[in-house]
Amino acid sequence: MNKRALVYLGLASATLAGAYLYVQSLPPDAPTGNPTQTQGGAAQALESLSIVNGSLTTGTFNTTVRKGQPIQFLVHSNQTDSLIVEGLDARVALPGNQTTLVSIAANTLGTHAIELDLSGTTIGSIEVTP
Structure with missing residues (x-):
């Protein structure tokens, strides 16, 4: 293996180790990406998305809700940056x-x-149904 490949491998390993240590050092009251919301007396975990350098790293977020229902995710x-939902203003x-x-109000029918x-x-995308 050449020296350049070893250097890149070492830098990648150091970056991942640093990210792990940063996440482990967060205070206990910091959001963990798994808070809950209550709906009808039952707790429900919120979907959590991670964006790195303008790209989603956790897969796409697609949901279907009824008109008037609130949409919440982390x-x-x-x-x-800013997150924009076309059609829901x-x-x-x-x-x-x-x-x-x-937290977004689903007040317009269609796929946004x-x-x-x-x-x-x-x-x-968010699909709002009647």
């Missing part, structure tokens, strides 16, 4: 290196794309 972004600021609770403002990346 988004952690390593960069400052929703724009949510995403501060860098923070987890944000996104969820996009990042700066990168233009589509990260999912």
Whole structure:
């Protein structure tokens, strides 16, 4: 194996180790990406999305809800950006290196794309049914 490949492998390992140590050092009251909400007396885990450098790393977020039902999910972004939901007139600021609770009212029927403002990346959709 050549020296350049070993250097890249070492840098990648150090980056992953640093990320792990950072996550482990968060205070106990910091959001863990798995908070719950109550609905009808039962606790429900919120979907959690992770965005790194303008790209979704956790798969797409697609949900179907009835008109008038609230939509809530968590988004952690390593960069400052905004989340936009076309057709629902929703724009949510995403501060860098923070987890944000996104709460949107589903008040318009149809399928609405969820996009990042700066990168233009589509990260999912919300379908609102009658």
